[in-house]
Amino acid sequence: MTNVIEQLINGLRTGSIYALIALGYTMVYGIAKMINFAHGDIIMVGAYLLYVFIDIFKLPIILSVVLTIVMCSLIGVFIEKVAYKPLRKAAPLSVLITAIGVSFFLQNASLLIFSANPIKFESIIKVNAVHIGNVSIAGITIVTFIVTSIAMVLLTSFIKYTKTGYAMRAVSEDKGAAQLMGINVNRTISITFAIGSLLAAIAGILFLSQYQSLKPTMGALPGIKAFVAAVLGGIGSIPGAMLGGLALGVIESISKAYISSQLSDAIVFSVLILVLLVKPTGLLGKNFIEKV
Amino acid sequence: MKKSFKKVISLGLVLSLMLLMLAGCGKKVEEGVFVIGGSGPLTGGAASYGISVKQGAEIAIEEINEAGGVKVGKEIYQLKLKFEDDEAEKDKAVTAYNSLMDSGVNAIMGNVTSGSTAAIIDLTKEDGILQLTPSGSAQELTKHDNAFRLCFTDPFQGVEMANYAVNESKYMTAGIIYDNSDDYSTGVMESFVNQFEANGGTVVAKESFVGDDVDFTTQLTSIKDKSPDVIFVPSYYQEAAYITTQAAELGMNIPFLGSDGWDGVLAQIVDAADLEGAIFLSPFLASDTAEETVSFVKKYNDKYKAIPDQFAADGYDSVYVIKAAMEKAGTIKNADLIKAMTEISIKGLTGDISFSANGEPNKGAKFIVIENGEYKVK
Numbered sequence: 001m002t003n004v005i006e007q008l009i010n011g012l013r014t015g016s017i018y019a020l021i022a023l024g025y026t027m028v029y030g031i032a033k034m035i036n037f038a039h040g041d042i043i044m045v046g047a048y049l050l051y052v053f054i055d056i057f058k059l060p061i062i063l064s065v066v067l068t069i070v071m072c073s074l075i076g077v078f079i080e081k082v083a084y085k086p087l088r089k090a091a092p093l094s095v096l097i098t099a100i101g102v103s104f105f106l107q108n109a110s111l112l113i114f115s116a117n118p119i120k121f122e123s124i125i126k127v128n129a130v131h132i133g134n135v136s137i138a139g140i141t142i143v144t145f146i147v148t149s150i151a152m153v154l155l156t157s158f159i160k161y162t163k164t165g166y167a168m169r170a171v172s173e174d175k176g177a178a179q180l181m182g183i184n185v186n187r188t189i190s191i192t193f194a195i196g197s198l199l200a201a202i203a204g205i206l207f208l209s210q211y212q213s214l215k216p217t218m219g220a221l222p223g224i225k226a227f228v229a230a231v232l233g234g235i236g237s238i239p240g241a242m243l244g245g246l247a248l249g250v251i252e253s254i255s256k257a258y259i260s261s262q263l264s265d266a267i268v269f270s271v272l273i274l275v276l277l278v279k280p281t282g283l284l285g286k287n288f289i290e291k292v
Numbered sequence: 293m294k295k296s297f298k299k300v301i302s303l304g305l306v307l308s309l310m311l312l313m314l315a316g317c318g319k320k321v322e323e324g325v326f327v328i329g330g331s332g333p334l335t336g337g338a339a340s341y342g343i344s345v346k347q348g349a350e351i352a353i354e355e356i357n358e359a360g361g362v363k364v365g366k367e368i369y370q371l372k373l374k375f376e377d378d379e380a381e382k383d384k385a386v387t388a389y390n391s392l393m394d395s396g397v398n399a400i401m402g403n404v405t406s407g408s409t410a411a412i413i414d415l416t417k418e419d420g421i422l423q424l425t426p427s428g429s430a431q432e433l434t435k436h437d438n439a440f441r442l443c444f445t446d447p448f449q450g451v452e453m454a455n456y457a458v459n460e461s462k463y464m465t466a467g468i469i470y471d472n473s474d475d476y477s478t479g480v481m482e483s484f485v486n487q488f489e490a491n492g493g494t495v496v497a498k499e500s501f502v503g504d505d506v507d508f509t510t511q512l513t514s515i516k517d518k519s520p521d522v523i524f525v526p527s528y529y530q531e532a533a534y535i536t537t538q539a540a541e542l543g544m545n546i547p548f549l550g551s552d553g554w555d556g557v558l559a560q561i562v563d564a565a566d567l568e569g570a571i572f573l574s575p576f577l578a579s580d581t582a583e584e585t586v587s588f589v590k591k592y593n594d595k596y597k598a599i600p601d602q603f604a605a606d607g608y609d610s611v612y613v614i615k616a617a618m619e620k621a622g623t624i625k626n627a628d629l630i631k632a633m634t635e636i637s638i639k640g641l642t643g644d645i646s647f648s649a650n651g652e653p654n655k656g657a658k659f660i661v662i663e664n665g666e667y668k669v670k
Contacts, residue, residue: 003517010509116339118530122562129541138541211506212562213533221504256510261499262472 002134007257008250009137015249016144017207021226022233022241023151024199030236031172031192034092037099038079040223041106042197046072046204047214048110051121061124069201076197077190085186088175103220110216123209144206151199152242159238164191172236232272234285243283326362326369326624328353328614329397330607331388331412332404333380341603342404345426346375347596348607349401351588362615365622371611378403382411389415398624399424401610404603406430406475413439422629424613426606430475434651438630442610442645442653443602444575446476449551450483452573452657453524457549458491461571463522465496467515467546469508469535470526472500480526480551496520501531508535509542516544526551533560540566547571555602555660564665571670573657575642576605579667588641602642609640 021043028036046068053064083102087095127139159165167188170178179185207222208214225248233244248268255267275283330349332342353371356362361370374397376388385408392400399422403409409428416423417436424440425433429449434441457463466488471477485495496518499511512535515523523546525535532554539546540563550557550572561567578589578599588608592600600608613636618624621632637646643655659670 003513006513007510010507010513013509014507111335111339116336118533118560120533120560120562136543211534212537213506213530213560215530217504218506221506253510256499257514261501261511261514265502 003257005135007253009135009141010257011250011253012145012246013138013141013210013249014252015246016141016148017203017210017222017245018226018229018248019242019245020144020148020151020199020203020206021222022230022245023148023155023238024196024203025227025230026233026235026238026241027155027199028192028196029230030238031168032084032189033172034084034095035099035227036193036196037096037223037227038102038106039196039200040219040221040226041103042072042076042200042219043204043207043222044110044214044216044219045075045106046201047121047208047218048114049201050124050205050208051119051214054124055121065124065205068205069198072201072204073194073198076193076200080190080193085189103223107216107220114214114216116216118213118215121208121212121214123212124205125209140206140210144210147202147206148242148245151202152238155195155199156238158195164188168192228268228272231282232275234282237282237284237286240282240284247283324361324367324369325372326364326399326618327372327374327395327397328611329389329392329395329400329402330373330375331378331385331392331400331402331408332375333408334375334377336379336381338380338405340601341427342377342380344601344603345401345404345607345610346373347592347598348600348604349373349375349426349611351591351595351604352608352611355591356611356615362618364618364624369618369624371615373401373611378408380405380408382408384408385411386415393419393421397421399614399629401426401607401614403428406433409433420626420630422614422617422626422633424610424633426610427603430479437649437651438626440613440633440647440651440653442606442613442642444552444573444655444657445652446479447483449573449657450480450485450526451487453480453526453549453551454484454487454491454493456571456573456659457488457522457524458493461522461547463493463520463547463549465494465518465520465522466549467497467499467518467520467523468495468525469499469501469511469515469523471503471531473503474527476553477526477551481524484524484526505531506534508538512539512542512544515546516542520546522547522549524549526553528553529555529557529560532557536566536570537561537563552602558662558665558667564662567662568664570662572660574602574660575655575658576600576602577658577660577667577669580669584639585641605641609638609642609645612638612640613645 025039049068049071053059053067083098125140125143127143129136129138167183170183171185171188175185229244229248230241233240251271252264252268256264332345333339334342353373357370361368378385378388385403389412401424404427406428409425417438423438427443429443429446431445470481497515532550548570552574554572555574616636616638617629617632620636621628634647634649646654660667661670
């Protein structure tokens, strides 16, 4: 029994990171209706920025974290302006391919600057593990879980109750109509990307604190897993991203532990296919009926 | 003003054209130069391996040329390295090989990774050129008679580690974590399991992971439950760092055994105490006190501002092997060079090297133990 609980906690450990990344994915998709495949690489950029501020410039931790988050947001807005804005009216496929291009660009830029060698980094979050009976939960897991939950609540209320949130929902429903109602569509989408990249920066910081190592391709795999999590939970739905992320982590961990560590990815994707067959919009996705 | 400017420009263009022609001539009549064609990843995820091999080889070439070149029969040859980037990909490896052959190389030192070496072995056989892979460890790479390998094969490592585990350390039960998506990791794992069981040991848990995974707590928790005497992890240093760190986080006290990919793990770990007592096998150790190693590490560090790893040593030794083959053959004809390969023996950084007819190196392995945050030869 202890073993099962331990494995569930291991699932929670990876799951809460997936959930945090999935929040950014789902947010950008929900508003701008595009899958930002470069999201995982913004995490990498965030992690490298934190490393540069702390290990190279020797800045205090709090300042470094704030700077990382601010710079990531700015980079996100900049990418949107340069790469995605000119394609506002283009086919979704063009935007998707551009996003993959941006992802390659970010990875190779950091390869050029920091080289392919992994760099170690000492965790900035030093919280002691919590012991309950025989089971111990690492401090970083608890911190990640709490941060993800707070981010989810804040994001949901931001979109529900603020003026910018109204504007975002309007833009997500119909860009043209929103513009006619006096909403600045470009500004709204910029803000969406700023928030999405801010979430990516936080995810990058927590990821780095958990695994204590950086390399240019570090964002790719968690990015894909988080995308799966977002789809599983219902892409566009913020609580769905959280649920999808945690579910993905736990399914992964349990299938690795009790079925086969070789088949775990296959099992994860089978679950995804099953869920999509039964509920095509994902676990918490909304069902739209399009009238023609 | 404008006119004179134009004159200067045109004069400059004419001069550069003449220079280019001269340079062109120079290339064709490069007599007394033996060109070694290298190929490996200089960009991409495996870039560090290719860069190390190239830099190690360059140090060797500099040394040899400074000492007057290679005496082949009555002639003296200077060595030159032409190194192409194959990004560790098969199709790029073929392109790189073709461009090397077009430029007229005399021997192939490559490739660096197993996959891209496998892509060109049939081509080098067809062209009849001497091929020496510094670091490609998959078994099939030396199946043709023109192909040789400088590093250990995967099965060799697995067998050596299994013998060590049972005979030296008296470990009778083992847990294994290996990379299911990697030929190297799987190859070492399979031969380890066979030998370990042949020696009377039992593998109690065999867990796998895939490529870029960073979280190993699930696999470690499963192994912890079976409490084996030792955990064997055939992997590269990055995964080794993740696995040992996470094992410490889980409060596990089981010793680790690794493969030669572990070389460099100390630079990747935040708390070296997590690695205390871990043992792995390696042909080369930069902190070794042997005279040749010290001098190589110094030259390498002066030139590239880095500590050489085993790939750099492989590149260095490969050049000296080719030099020895040239001297032995007395000509630089392909067939004679290939024939000479099995007749030479050199004292290299990675051990005393000679070659069997099947293309495999005969050299001993070093066991390295990590003590107080430092590598030590066991």
